[in-house]
Amino acid sequence: xxxxILMRPLGGTEFMEKFKEVYLEEIAELLADIESAxxxxxxxxxxxxxxxxxxxxxxxxxxxGAMFGFETIAAFTHEIETVLDLVRRGxxxxxxxLVDLTLSACDHIRHLAEDDSAGGKDTENIVRMLRSMIPAxxxxxxxxxxxxxxxxxxxxxxxxxxxxxPDIFDxxxxxxxxxxxxxxxxxxxVIAHTHTIPPLESETTKCYIHWNIILTTSVKIEAIRExxxxxxxxxxxxxxxxxxxxxxDESGKxxxxxxxxxxxxDITLPDLKKALExxxxxxxxxVAAGVTDSDTVASALxxxxxxxxxxxxxxxxxxxxxxxxxxxxxxxxxxxxxELVTVQASLSQRSLLLEDAxxxxxxxxxxxxxxxLRDNTISIRLVPVSTTFGKFRxxxxxxxxxxxxxxxxxxxxxxxxxxxxxxxxxxDPVMHIIRNAVDHGIESPEKRIASGKPAKGNIxxxxxxxxxxxxxxxxxxxAGLDTLMIRKKAISAGLIPPEVQLTENELFSLIFLxxxxxxxxxxxxxxxxxxxxxxxxxxxxxxxSVEISSxxxxxxxxxxxxxxxxxxxxxxxxxxxxxxxxxxxxVVEECMELAQxxxxxxxxxxxxxxxxxxxxxxxxREFFRIQGDWKGVKQIVIVRLNNFRLGLxxxxxxxxxxxxxxxxxxxxxxxKVFSGSTILADGNVALILDAYKLxxxxxxxxLLVRKNSYPAAGFPAMIR
Amino acid sequence: xxxxxxxxANQYLxxxxxxxxxxxxxxxxxxxLDYTKITRxxxxxxxxxxxxxxxxxVVPVIDLRLKLGMSATEKTLDTCIVIAEIxxxxxxxxxxxxxxxxxxxxxxEAARISPPxxxxxxxxxxxxxxxxxxxEGFLIILDIDRVLSEDDLAVVKDSSSVELPExxxxxxxxxxxxEEEEEEKSPVLDLDAEDPDGF
Numbered sequence: 034x035x036x037x038i039l040m041r042p043l044g045g046t047e048f049m050e051k052f053k054e055v056y057l058e059e060i061a062e063l064l065a066d067i068e069s070a071x072x073x074x075x076x077x078x079x080x081x082x083x084x085x086x087x088x089x090x091x092x093x094x095x096x097x098g099a100m101f102g103f104e105t106i107a108a109f110t111h112e113i114e115t116v117l118d119l120v121r122r123g124x125x126x127x128x129x130x131l132v133d134l135t136l137s138a139c140d141h142i143r144h145l146a147e148d149d150s151a152g153g154k155d156t157e158n159i160v161r162m163l164r165s166m167i168p169a170x171x172x173x174x175x176x177x178x179x180x181x182x183x184x185x186x187x188x189x190x191x192x193x194x195x196x197x198x199p200d201i202f203d204x205x206x207x208x209x210x211x212x213x214x215x216x217x218x219x220x221x222x223v224i225a226h227t228h229t230i231p232p233l234e235s236e237t238t239k240c241y242i243h244w245n246i247i248l249t250t251s252v253k254i255e256a257i258r259e260x261x262x263x264x265x266x267x268x269x270x271x272x273x274x275x276x277x278x279x280x281x282d283e284s285g286k287x288x289x290x291x292x293x294x295x296x297x298x299d300i301t302l303p304d305l306k307k308a309l310e311x312x313x314x315x316x317x318x319x320v321a322a323g324v325t326d327s328d329t330v331a332s333a334l335x336x337x338x339x340x341x342x343x344x345x346x347x348x349x350x351x352x353x354x355x356x357x358x359x360x361x362x363x364x365x366x367x368x369x370x371x372e373l374v375t376v377q378a379s380l381s382q383r384s385l386l387l388e389d390a391x392x393x394x395x396x397x398x399x400x401x402x403x404x405x406l407r408d409n410t411i412s413i414r415l416v417p418v419s420t421t422f423g424k425f426r427x428x429x430x431x432x433x434x435x436x437x438x439x440x441x442x443x444x445x446x447x448x449x450x451x452x453x454x455x456x457x458x459x460x461d462p463v464m465h466i467i468r469n470a471v472d473h474g475i476e477s478p479e480k481r482i483a484s485g486k487p488a489k490g491n492i493x494x495x496x497x498x499x500x501x502x503x504x505x506x507x508x509x510x511x512a513g514l515d516t517l518m519i520r521k522k523a524i525s526a527g528l529i530p531p532e533v534q535l536t537e538n539e540l541f542s543l544i545f546l547x548x549x550x551x552x553x554x555x556x557x558x559x560x561x562x563x564x565x566x567x568x569x570x571x572x573x574x575x576x577x578s579v580e581i582s583s584x585x586x587x588x589x590x591x592x593x594x595x596x597x598x599x600x601x602x603x604x605x606x607x608x609x610x611x612x613x614x615x616x617x618x619x620v621v622e623e624c625m626e627l628a629q630x631x632x633x634x635x636x637x638x639x640x641x642x643x644x645x646x647x648x649x650x651x652x653x654r655e656f657f658r659i660q661g662d663w664k665g666v667k668q669i670v671i672v673r674l675n676n677f678r679l680g681l682x683x684x685x686x687x688x689x690x691x692x693x694x695x696x697x698x699x700x701x702x703x704x705k706v707f708s709g710s711t712i713l714a715d716g717n718v719a720l721i722l723d724a725y726k727l728x729x730x731x732x733x734x735x736l737l738v739r740k741n742s743y744p745a746a747g748f749p750a751m752i753r
Numbered sequence: 754x755x756x757x758x759x760x761x762a763n764q765y766l767x768x769x770x771x772x773x774x775x776x777x778x779x780x781x782x783x784x785x786l787d788y789t790k791i792t793r794x795x796x797x798x799x800x801x802x803x804x805x806x807x808x809x810x811v812v813p814v815i816d817l818r819l820k821l822g823m824s825a826t827e828k829t830l831d832t833c834i835v836i837a838e839i840x841x842x843x844x845x846x847x848x849x850x851x852x853x854x855x856x857x858x859x860x861x862e863a864a865r866i867s868p869p870x871x872x873x874x875x876x877x878x879x880x881x882x883x884x885x886x887x888x889e890g891f892l893i894i895l896d897i898d899r900v901l902s903e904d905d906l907a908v909v910k911d912s913s914s915v916e917l918p919e920x921x922x923x924x925x926x927x928x929x930x931x932e933e934e935e936e937e938k939s940p941v942l943d944l945d946a947e948d949p950d951g952f
């Protein structure tokens with residue numbers, strides 16, 4: 034397992050395999066882009082730039098598909114491309130049916146990417162449908178599958194300055210023919226400089242003309258140079274590449290004329306400045322002429338500035354370069370940084386003990402660097418949540434089609450960043466919640482209209498930062514949760530005794546219990562036995578929490594609170610018996626001495642009086658079955674869990690701690706109370722407490738103790 | 754019964770648990786550590802002694818004696834932690850095992866290894882890979898993967914917060930002071946075990 038280093042170069046097939054993997058990743062990304070563009074198109078079918086982007090993405094899939102041996106994908110994509118090309122040219126409308134078809138084609142490409150030989154009938158079907166989209170007049174384009182996109186090569190623009198020596202005619206070269214050859218290469222603007230031509234009566238066998246040519250072409254500079262190969266020693270030739278982006282910026286403007294002249298060396302910068310100083314700005318001239326007033330000019334200038342900034346930003350975005358890195362490498366990096374944090378902590382501790390000022394300052398420097406390194410490393414793993422929004426949009430689109438409901442999906446805060454692992458593992462829960470919202474939440478258009486709502490339902494997927502957490506909220510404007518129904522259901526399922534009175538929140542929290550589903554019949558979409566309990570569990574596994582709020586007739590909102598990263602947390606270090614424990618600082622509200630006066634331990638109740646509020650508490654020593662008793666003053670840590678507070682009684686509070694999370698490993702995978710461990714500065718291992726699980730377990734135990742006095746079925750959901 | 758793959762790995766690390774000699778295939782052993790502070794993870798079966806910091810990695814330590822039905826390991830000067838590599842759910846995992854003392858690495862031909870006797874070892878047979886015959890006695894070769902096999906872990910799983918019934922018995926043998934307390938709480942805890950997928 035360990036230490037396998039590939040010393041030999043990658044063989045041909047291995048090499049190919051590696052690239053295939055990259056290709057598959059690329060496909061997945063491109064398809065996601067295509068889908069989100071398509072979904073936007075379904076709303077606004079006329080947006081040319083979206084059609085273009087879809088077309089380009091398919092073209093890339095096709096091109097690299099053929100290159101890496103995904104022939105089926107290449108051939109299949111070609112068919113899509115053909116139709117889209119007609120759409121691009123405005124010959125076929127982007128109707129809903131075509132959007133749907135293209136979406137299913139995307140799915141099909143995904144299948145094909147998994148198994149290139151899959152397809153068969155499906156491929157044929159989709160291809161047939163695609164072809165049927167093409168009006169008869171253009172069918173020919175299909176039968177002669179010529180590749181239009183091949184005519185869309187990367188274009189570049191060159192400035193060619195061709196100044197033949199006067200004696201160029203001596204060896205029979207005709208400069209005009211050379212210029213004509215350039216014209217054949219692409220869009221070409223030729224400016225002949227004729228001012229050096231002497232009067233006709235003087236010598237006429239020499240060439241006195243030179244040319245400046247702007248050429249936009251797909252050929253390389255070398256190829257352009259080749260045209261002049263036979264004239265090279267008899268002329269001065271300069272070929273400069275002007276980047277195409279610069280020519281075609283958003284405002285459609287090229288560089289200002291003065292800049293061009295300076296760049297070409299025709300005038301010097303001081304010359305230009307002098308000339309410019311003597312010139313008044315066009316705005317000023319207009320104002321002076323009384324045609325307009327200065328405010329109008331100012332606003333026009335602001336507009337210009339705005340457009341320029343926009344286009345600059347656009348360009349910068351396009352130029353932001355990315356590196357694709359294997360997630361494994363990042364994990365290793367995070368691990369290493371974690372270890373560094375640990376070592377740094379011991380260094381700091383040690384240096385303080387040594388009381389050596391120099392040592393301490395070095396340790397502080399290391400601490401600062403480590404913190405920065407840690408934050409940077411964590412940020413590498415952060416990905417904007419918008420990367421997954423596309424998928425959910427698609428889900429809503431498909432579901433609403435399937436269920437005959439009109440549902441719009443709105444997203445907010447897509448730029449919010451979260452750890453990649455968290456995002457990946459969020460996928461299923463969010464999917465489930467959205468399914469629920471579309472299936473159970475949003476009513477049918479008729480019902481909605483009847484209750485005075487717009488026929489089209491709305492689902493909002495919003496993400497936002499909240500301290501070191503990220504909140505993800507999925508809300509709908511549907512029917513809301515039916516508390517009566519939940520109650521009935523819970524009673525019939527034996528989850529609560531019939532006589533118990535519950536608050537609304539408590540009732541809502543019942544739906545997070547295993548096996549709970551409020552809708553009578555099981556539909557295709559949701560209620561396949563995977564309930565909200567699974568959602569809750571997966572979120573809790575990410576050290577997050579779920580909350581639900583709902584108003585009958587107005588809708589439901591489910592809010593998930595997630596940590597920014599899984600690797601490092603801010604913790605509060607406490608001691609119970611011989612062991613140190615870490616509580617995530619995010620749940621800690623306050624700490625205080627467990628003074629006798631604040632405690633009401635009458636009749637076995639563990640209740641503390643925290644400034645007038647009664648807070649239940651758990652003795653961790655008892656709960657962990659640690660023998661002996663702490664002789665000193667005990668401390669109580671008040672934690673907030675969703676909507677209630679809980680005290681945890683510990684021996685000692687050590688302080689805040691940068692906690693690098695280490696898994697407890699497979700042998701301890703069944704421990705619930707501990708979500709992991711960490712290594713302290715002194716080399717000992719501390720355990721990270723999951724306060725939610727702790728509360729759950731303590732409560733369950735207490736209920737069972739009480740069971741004798743309350744023969745009715747346990748009521749397990751009080752907490753949430 | 755016993756399949757001894759003779760893939761050249763017939764070297765064994767020998768160690769003692771109580772008076773008895775045990776051995777582990779050397780291929781399974783990564784290193785041997787002196788006893789170090791073990792952080793106990795509360796509310797887990799007793800044979801899971803806790804976790805240690807092994808050069809920045811958190812490694813679980815098990816009490817082989819408890820696992821094999823003997824009394825719990827008492828820390829002495831000779832107590833060692835044998836770091837073994839075992840497969841759990843297809844993943845190579847490092848696990849520390851407490852040994853009363855570690856002796857040596859020996860070579861043993863396959864011919865000198867016999868299947869475990871059905872009775873007489875007083876140990877759970879399924880954990881024994883074979884009996885190695887030495888001039889001065891015999892060795893019990895443990896199947897460390899089995900000792901921590903999935904089936905067995907499933908027990909841990911079911912018990913989750915609860916003490917293993919088996920572990921409780923061991924505790925009685927141990928006649929530890931907290932026995933009473935355990936006894937008192939266990940019915941409560943047993944029921945608690947239903948909680949994860951109850952209802």
